[in-house]
Amino acid sequence: MRFWGGLAVALVVFVGACGERDRPAGEAPDAGAPASGGTAAASAGRTLDAVRAKGFVQCGVSQGLPGFSNPDDRGNWTGIDAEFCRAVAAAIFGDAGKVKFTALSSKERFTALQSGEIDVLSRNTTFSMSRDTNLGLDFVGVNYYDGQGMMVRKNSGVASATELDGATVCTNSGTTTELNISDYFRTNQLDFDLVAFEKSDEVVAAYDAGRCDVYTTDQSGLYADRLKLQKPDEHMILPEIISKEPLGPSVRQGDAQWADIVRWTHNAMLTAEELGVTKSNVEEMLGSPNPEIRRLLGLEGAFGEGLGVSNEWAYFIVKHVGNYGEVFERTVGLGSPLQIERGLNALWTDGGLQYAPPIR
Amino acid sequence: MSMPSRESSISPAAWMRANLFATPVDGAITVIMGGIIVMIAIPVIDWALLSAIWVGSDGSQCRVEGAGACWPFVTAKFNQFIFGRFPDEEQWRVISVFVLGGGAIAWLAWPNAPAKARIAVFLLMAFPFLAALLLAGGVLGLAPVETNLWGGMLITLVVAFVGIVASLPLGVLLALGRQSELPIVRLVCVGFIEFWRAVPLVIFLFMASNMLPLFFPAGVTVDKLVRALVAVALFSSAYMAEVVRGGLQAVPKGQFEAALSLGMGYWRAMVLIVLPQALRHVLPGIVNTFIGLFKDTSLVYVIGLFDMLGVITVNLTDPVWFSAQTAATGYVFVAFIFWIFCFAMSRYSVRLEENLGQSRGANSYASLR
Incomplete structure (x- = not known):
């Protein structure tokens, strides 16, 4: 029905007549329409109620x-x-x-979140201070620690970025990528030539052609x-990461309960991996005596209730989606x-940065 | 360029001598151009056919050295290319709309087909509502299908069809309004046309997706596709208005005055006397606008709607299908489909011009295009 409603509203608005602008605030939104509190005006609990009412995230x-x-x-x-x-949907429903x-x-991602068109923004968005504080949204975690890296040909014999003295470097023009690589080479007192292109496809083609x-x-x-290279196997990615690009999900500011749900969805996936609970063994794990696993799966305590969802929330996440490591490996x-190594995204117990606060 | 087969009385050798090698300079040009064509054609044919990969279940088969086009990518994504993410069990609705619309258009294009007027009325008046009903659903027991699931050729055709069907009547009204003697009407029409014509379509689309949602009150959202449709329809009607105005100005004023002196009112004189002549004059311009509009539909990609090009672009990010040739294959395929549609429109307009009894001079222009 959104289509028909939309058509009607669009006609009204475009013709310039007086539309529904004077609709009383607080009137319940249509069942089919996403919940919205307008810009940064979501009040506690509203998002969860609206999500429940419409039946999906x-x-x-x-x-x-x-x-x-x-x-x-x-x-x-x-x-x-x-x-x-x-996983968020599994936790709730x-x-x-x-x-x-x-x-x-x-360009439209933040508007979509602010205006209530979406409930969660999970779109490889870098968690940075200016975005967290200025855009009316809250980042709730980091589900992928990215950062700028470098690729070289295997036959170049280079094993580390510090051996790249005198190298020619291809990158996108006018991005922070260009700035970061210049800073890195200058800091390490290495000579380099920079070749910058407008589009990333051009950069890939130039690198592949040996420029x-x-x-x-x-x-x-x-x-x-x-x-996308002609011979993918002849290229390798160097271990160095020279910038911080933590990517994570975000929610509208002002609805703490909703932020909690999304934040703890990520934490539950990490905790499940840490405790060895996987999609395939989650049923057996229900019989585990380990108190941490019992708390995670909702057998002890009432952690789900505190979030406003059922106590089996984490069980549902693992059963229907999997733990963080499983999701990482298959995506x-x-x-x-893609064959990406865990690297920074390994659990803290394996030398990575992924660390969830305890569920207790 | 005329083909040898047309002059059937002349042998091919004689035709070549007359047309390609008449003078030494002609001969040299023919040889050089022929060489260039061969130099381009051989690698293209090799890439698209000879070295191409035809079967495969993922991109690894295409990640071979010297491989040409990666056609399995197109096969695997073909359903999305036509329907977007329209649910499988509801796709018959899209097919029905295609068949109904395509059938009606084919009927109109068929020379000497009976009851053309009735089919035209159906296509312009009833079909849009029927199609919207079938596609969007939510009534008469049809499951609703949200527009964010629409995609591919479906979106391209919906946007183009709505733009075309809305722009002609709106454009005619605007063109008439622009020539009106009533100052308010004239001012409004000129303002509308100049506003929509002077701002790029992409900006309207961006505004429709980025600004409008912030202006709406809480709880009211307007479907993204509807926003795009309205923007495209208004945009193209502004262009259409200018094309039609050109036609109106080409009709001598005496025609209108003669109609008035016969006792016709403004509207009857316009509809029965002036517009038929005016539209006939500018038929190539109208079709040109339609073709431009059809290709502009790709711009809806910037607001997150996936037309034919958008579907291919977004699927190029599927790592399963990564290879050096995947992107080129996808784009060549989309270009080919666009070409088929636009070329068909162009040929249809040529036929229409001939049928409408344009002068012989017009025919020779048509054969040049």
Whole structure:
């Protein structure tokens, strides 16, 4: 019905007549329409109530970023960001399918969240201070620690970025990528030539044609672009990461309960991995004597109630979506074409940065 | 360029001598141009056919050295290319709309087909509502299908059709209004036309997706597709108005005055005497606007709607299908489909011009295009 309602409203607005502008605030939104508190005006609990009423989570994803949110052959959204949305839906409804995706360009993503068009923005968005404080949104965690990396040919014999003295570097012009790489080479007192291109496809083509020794962009992008080269196996990604790009989901500011739900969805996925609870063994784990696992799966305590969802929330997440490590491996990791190493995204127990506060 | 087959009385060798090698300079040009064409055609054919990969279940088959086009990518994404993410079990609705609309258009294009007027009325008046009903659903027991699931050729055709069907009547009204003697009407029409014509379509689309939602009161959202449709329809009607105005100005004033002196009113004189002549004059311009509009539909990608190009672009990010040739394959395929549609429109307009009895001079222009 949104289509017909939309058509009517659009006609009214475009013709310039007096539309529904004077609708009393506080009137319940239509069942089909996303909940909204207007700009940064969501009050506590409103988002969850509205999500429950409409029966699904509206999730903003990208217009296609390999491994993060991209359509598969059936047109279903896959990727680590899309799976995160499914996890939020599983936590609330016990059903990972109760999510609808909105593909957003990088320009419209924040407006979509502010205006209430979406409930969660899970779109490879860098968590930075200015965005967190100025845009009327709250970042609730980091589901992928990205950063700028470098790719070289294997036969160049280079094993570390510090050996790149005198190298020619290809990158995008006018981005922070260009700035970061210049800073890095200057800090390490290495000589280099910079070749910058307008579009990333041009950069990849130039690197593939041998115009430069090094290709630099965000590391997740390097893994994706490597597959577009003529001979992917002859290239390697250097271990150094020279910038901080923490990517994470965000929600509208002002609804603390909703932020908690989204934040703890991520934390539950991490905790499940840490405790060895997976999609396949979660049923057996229900019989585990380990108190941490029993708290996670809702057998002890009432942690879900505190969030405003059922106590089996984390059980549903793991059962329908999986733990963080499983999702990582099948979307961007070794179980996917991208073959990205865990690196910074390993659990803190394995030397990475992914660390969830305890559930207790 | 005329084809040898047209002059059937001349042998191919004689035709070539007359047309390609008449003088030494002609001969040299023919050889050089022929060489360039061969130099381009061989790698293209090699890429698209000979070295192309035809079967495969993912991009790894296409990640071979020296591989040409990666056609399995197109096959795997074909359903999305036509329907977007329209649910499988509801796709018959899209097919029905395609068949109904395509059938009606084919009927109109068929020379000497009966009852053309009735079909035209159906296509312009009833079909849009029927199609909207079938596609959006939510009534008569049809499951609602949200427009964010629409995509591919469906979106392209919906946007183009709405733009075309809305822009002609709106454009005619605006063109008439612009020539009106009533100052308010004239001012409004001139203002409208100049506003919509002077701002790029992309900006309207951006405004429709970025600004409008912030102006709406809480709880009211307007479907993204509807926003795009309204923007495209208004935009193209401004262009259409200027094309039609050109036609109106080409009709001698005496025609209108003669009609008035016969006792016709303004509207009857316009509809029966002036407009038929005016529209006939500018038929190539009208079709040109339609073709431009059809290609402009790709711009809806910037607001997150996936037309034919958008579907291919977004699916190029599927890591399963990554290879050096995937992107080129996808874009070539989309370009080819767009070309088929636009070329068909262009040929149809040529036929229409001939049928409408344009002068012989017009025919020779048509054969040049």
